[in-house]
Amino acid sequence: MTLLDFVEGPLWYVASSVFLLGVVWRLAGILLAGRARDLSISRQSPIAGALKAVVLHSLPHGGNLKRTVYHFVSGYLFHLGLFALLLFAAPHVAFINKHMIALPWPAMPRWAFIIAAEAAFAGLILLYVRRLTDPVTRQLSDADDHIGTWLTFLAMLTGCLALQEAHTGLRVLHMLSVEALMIYFPFSRLMHAFTFVLARANTGATFGRRGFTP
Amino acid sequence: MTNEVSSVAQARPRPIDVQAAVEKLNALTGAHVASYLDACVHCGQCAQACHFHEVTRDPRHVPAMKLAPITKVYRRHKAPFAGLRRTLGLAPELSRQDLEDWEELIFDSCTMCGRCTVVCPMGIDIASVVAVSRQAFVAAGLGPADLLQAADNARDRGSPLGVTKAVLADRIEWLADEFEIPIALDRPQADVLLLISSIELMKYPHSVSAMAKLLNHAGVDWTLSTTGYESTNFGVLAGKADVAKILISRITEAAESLGAKTVIVPECGHAFGVLRWSGANILGRPLPYEVRHITEFLARCKRDGRLRFKSVDTSVTYHDPCQISRRGGATQDARYLLDGVASDFREMTPTGNYNWCCGGGGGVQAIGRAADLRHDVFRIKMRQVEETGANTMVSACSNCRLTMDESKAALGWDKELASLVEILAEHLEEDAPQAPDPAR
Numbered sequence: 001m002t003l004l005d006f007v008e009g010p011l012w013y014v015a016s017s018v019f020l021l022g023v024v025w026r027l028a029g030i031l032l033a034g035r036a037r038d039l040s041i042s043r044q045s046p047i048a049g050a051l052k053a054v055v056l057h058s059l060p061h062g063g064n065l066k067r068t069v070y071h072f073v074s075g076y077l078f079h080l081g082l083f084a085l086l087l088f089a090a091p092h093v094a095f096i097n098k099h100m101i102a103l104p105w106p107a108m109p110r111w112a113f114i115i116a117a118e119a120a121f122a123g124l125i126l127l128y129v130r131r132l133t134d135p136v137t138r139q140l141s142d143a144d145d146h147i148g149t150w151l152t153f154l155a156m157l158t159g160c161l162a163l164q165e166a167h168t169g170l171r172v173l174h175m176l177s178v179e180a181l182m183i184y185f186p187f188s189r190l191m192h193a194f195t196f197v198l199a200r201a202n203t204g205a206t207f208g209r210r211g212f213t214p
Numbered sequence: 215m216t217n218e219v220s221s222v223a224q225a226r227p228r229p230i231d232v233q234a235a236v237e238k239l240n241a242l243t244g245a246h247v248a249s250y251l252d253a254c255v256h257c258g259q260c261a262q263a264c265h266f267h268e269v270t271r272d273p274r275h276v277p278a279m280k281l282a283p284i285t286k287v288y289r290r291h292k293a294p295f296a297g298l299r300r301t302l303g304l305a306p307e308l309s310r311q312d313l314e315d316w317e318e319l320i321f322d323s324c325t326m327c328g329r330c331t332v333v334c335p336m337g338i339d340i341a342s343v344v345a346v347s348r349q350a351f352v353a354a355g356l357g358p359a360d361l362l363q364a365a366d367n368a369r370d371r372g373s374p375l376g377v378t379k380a381v382l383a384d385r386i387e388w389l390a391d392e393f394e395i396p397i398a399l400d401r402p403q404a405d406v407l408l409l410i411s412s413i414e415l416m417k418y419p420h421s422v423s424a425m426a427k428l429l430n431h432a433g434v435d436w437t438l439s440t441t442g443y444e445s446t447n448f449g450v451l452a453g454k455a456d457v458a459k460i461l462i463s464r465i466t467e468a469a470e471s472l473g474a475k476t477v478i479v480p481e482c483g484h485a486f487g488v489l490r491w492s493g494a495n496i497l498g499r500p501l502p503y504e505v506r507h508i509t510e511f512l513a514r515c516k517r518d519g520r521l522r523f524k525s526v527d528t529s530v531t532y533h534d535p536c537q538i539s540r541r542g543g544a545t546q547d548a549r550y551l552l553d554g555v556a557s558d559f560r561e562m563t564p565t566g567n568y569n570w571c572c573g574g575g576g577g578v579q580a581i582g583r584a585a586d587l588r589h590d591v592f593r594i595k596m597r598q599v600e601e602t603g604a605n606t607m608v609s610a611c612s613n614c615r616l617t618m619d620e621s622k623a624a625l626g627w628d629k630e631l632a633s634l635v636e637i638l639a640e641h642l643e644e645d646a647p648q649a650p651d652p653a654r
Contacts, residue, residue, distance in 0.1 A: 211543025
């Protein structure tokens with residue numbers, strides 16, 4: 001078994017299992033922490049409030065765009081770029097088709113890959129520069145924030161290096177960095193990719209029933 | 215000698231029961247709080263919405279910082295993988311130093327206004343986590359003495375300002391004589407129980423007579439009760455859940471003994487928020503009456519044609535009490551009441567559900583050592599009002615009013631502050647024909 005076989009075989013399945021089980025365990029842990037029934041008489045539907053909050057907090061609202069434009073632009077650049085790469089990069093589509101399920105969409109062309117990668121890198125770097133330079137985020141940040149950022153950055157960087165598929169070693173490096181990211185993911189703040197729904201929905205349900213979803 | 219004793223007492227370390235705080239935080243961390251603690255990405259955008267950060271630019275005043283003590287306990291004890299973290303030494307226990315360092319952030323510099331929730335990309339409601347944290351800090355023996363005393367006064371004497379049943383009866387008798395307005399006290403079988411806040415009764419008594427005048431004119435069958443009269447709930451604000459329950463129980467007992475179908479909360483934001491949205495949960499059963507803020511109730515009377523008003527001849531702007539508007543859902547009622555009364559009405563920017571807090575919500579008004587910080591926060595409101603060019607700022611919360619009156623005096627500001635019910639009572643068309651009360 002070559003190193004590539006190992007990282008695309010056993011190690012991939014280990015990383016995937018840790019990722020999936022870890023995410024489920026963490027989400028279950030939150031949901032099973034229990035919540036008392038709200039006995040107040042609602043003014044409006046809490047379910048509508050929850051759904052509204054999940055959508056609403058994807059966009060700046062309440063007159064806050066000007067104050068949060070940096071995060072808004074860099075956040076969207078990074079996340080849109082990252083998800084475009086994750087789901088539409090040609091090697092990813094091929095890998096998913098081979099190891100998991102047949103995706104019903106084609107891979108994106110090279111020029112789209114370049115744009116997506118540039119957006120993702122620009123967004124991630126802008127967010128990290130902010131984390132390092134703004135007194136507020138500098139104070140809030142801990143090791144988890146830095147490790148999560150660097151693992152993501154490495155996965156993206158090695159992915160770009162491996163794009164040409166000219167060297168097996170680069171593909172191995174990319175797989176290793178992605179697997180490290182997947183194993184780290186459930187234990188870290190990267191889980192916000194899932195927990196954002198719970199937090200937004202909780203707030204939306206609580207305040208939606210009062211008549212205003214903040 | 216007294217001074218020496220005092221300084222020795224101050225130098226002595228305070229007894230802090232860290233374990234009690236840990237146990238309280240663990241007990242109060244349900245799915246709701248856990249979802250918040252697991253979602254914060256430390257982006258710091260909440261700083262952009264917090265009035266304390268806005269005026270101090272102190273990075274410690276970023277709302278997300280207030281999550282730190284409970285997050286520490288959660289990660290060590292209750293979070294998924296807590297055992298793994300403990301084994302690897304990655305989850306230190308909450309310390310005495312943490313509690314001391316965070317006391318000011320949890321009490322003095324959070325008005326629980328919820329502005330940070332609006333801006334948070336995760337939608338985290340930090341105010342509700344602060345409310346939980348306050349209970350833990352108090353369990354540990356911490357918390358501002360004056361805020362805690364206010365809660366104890368409410369429990370032991372009937373109100374945070376010491377308005378006992380006897381004081382209530384005296385003040386009501388005086389108000390009824392002074393303003394020549396019938397004010398019912400303990401009238402059996404009344405449809406509506408009106409609460410008062412002791413801030414109104416002791417500092418703004420005209421507010422109480424104004425409510426009486428409006429309710430009488432609208433033909434409402436209402437009364438005050440010596441069994442349950444205080445609307446404010448310093449038990450919630452001071453993190454004393456037992457006191458909070460006693461205060462809700464008193465109101466409920468009063469309403470049940472009268473058979474009142476409706477309880478009206480006067481001009482007090484947090485009193486409305488606590489009774490309307492948390493009262494049943496604190497009591498542990500649904501409230502056997504509907505809860506209405508006075509602006510909601512008067513708006514209904516106006517819609518029914520039972521109240522008509524003359525126009526005010528000055529420019530007016532409206533300060534939204536956070537717990538009535540953003541966190542209470544009754545944003546439009548005050549505006550509906552002012553419509554036609556304030557012919558020159560000017561909105562602040564931002565306003566309504568996105569308003570800036572007065573600086574004294576969440577019990578901060580009662581914390582003496584936070585006064586300078588409150589006054590600094592009020593500068594935001596001053597700037598907002600001046601930008602509108604309005605002469606008078608009206609509000610529907612006596613706690614906001616007291617906070618703003620004190621800051622206005624401290625900063626030498628010259629604009630007028632007014633109560634909504636007082637303006638409405640002054641401009642009531644007393645000769646206008648009345649529609650009957652549809653509820654009777």
